[in-house]
């Protein structure tokens with residue numbers, strides 16, 4: 001299962017950021033490297049009792065202006081309903097129950113998502129102050145008094161949240177099943193593609209037991225193999241939401257990527273590769289996932305001779321870190337080339353799982369070294385003694401060298417190219433680990 005997503009919703013000043021920061025401060029890790037998203041401080045990864053989850057502060061998008069509070073809150077609630085597995089609805093004991101609390105509560109209750117009502121600013125331990133009981137009027141069973149400033153009750157609250165997480169063990173599929181994440185910006189055509197490729201199949205839709213959100217993995221078995229399309233329910237359901245959703249929808253993409261064997265990175269051919277696309281592709285690359293760049297809406301592009309090759313070049317220029325990825329041009333609408341996708345997915349999944357024996361690798365290494373000398377610095381030359389493949393998905397190679405500092409990025413790239421020339425590894429990133437050996 002992907003990391004569960006927990007969203008905090010509540011009026012301004014109830015203490016959402018304080019709560020968020022309290023947990024972020026306790027974090028084991030913040031995903032600092034994900035471009036763009038973390039800088040907004042809208043989400044953080046939290047680890048609690050050995051489970052990781054993603055915490056979203058839906059209030060963190062933009063500053064509030066008084067007259068717009070209700071609209072903003074509705075917006076927040078919609079985002080939470082759309083993206084989260086569990087929602088923490090935060091209210092402020094010091095303010096008491098307000099009209100907008102009631103309104104938001106009604107919205108949230110309708111969503112059927114698990115909701116925990118956190119009554120914040122209950123700063124004293126001991127008997128519950130009478131003011132807390134008022135909040136039972138919201139009709140929510142899970143009422144948890146907390147003090148975000150002092151961290152009181154936060155553990156109990158998280159334990160309650162955890163009750164709604166799916167069991168970790170339940171999600172695994174057989175080794176041979178290829179997990180596919182279809183990711184990209186809203187409107188790139190993800191749902192259209194999925195509907196198209198599932199269209200002719202006898203689809204078995206499996207609702208994974210214990211899942212709290214309405215995420216559905218779609219399992220498909222055909223002559224090409226066994227596939228699971230991750231999170232397609234969330235993708236297929238059309239969201240009618242604002243621009244803000246785009247930033248949150250990226251979070252969904254991250255978690256789908258983390259679970260996937262192969263990522264289909266969907267680009268809208270009319271718009272070309274956007275910054276958001278680069279971020280999504282970058283994440284797939286960092287996570288070591290195999291990827292296919294799918295340029296969709298090809299039917300809308302005016303074509304002359306060479307258009308496709310020109311376009312392919314532009315795409316790969318923008319996604320320079322992903323030159324290994326096949327680029328396909330499809331129309332989810334007309335179905336053009338859509339039937340090729342299963343085969344390609346299977347192909348890159350196999351490429352990512354290739355294992356090369358140490359003997360063969362070292363023949364290649366010796367040849368490569370003979371052709372281009374390893375770098376040297378101040379009279380010392382890099383020696384690479386041997387190379388072995390440590391793991392697959394992504395293929396990872398350990399290089400044993402005399403001195404790690406002498407290894408250059410450019411030489412690594414050279415070796416990577418040699419490996420690709422000989423063995424392909426199409427669609428998958430390759431990693432090197434450098435070890436010193438006397």
Ligand code: GDP
Nearest residue numbers: 011012013014015016017018120121147148149
């Ligand atoms: P947000 O707008 O919901 O993100 O609220 P903030 O986290 O910015 O908090 C608003 C104010 O409430 C700040 O002055 C906080 O210091 C204060 N606050 C937050 N949590 C608590 C709490 O548990 N107890 C008390 N007494 N004050 C709190």
Ligand code: GDP
Nearest residue numbers: 185186187188189190191192296297331332333
């Ligand atoms: P999603 O948000 O990524 O799931 O995108 P959708 O699948 O909902 O598609 C967004 C819009 O683009 C819809 O109006 C689709 O009909 C349209 N669309 C999707 N794929 C194609 C395509 O290949 N060609 C054309 N012309 N329109 C497409």
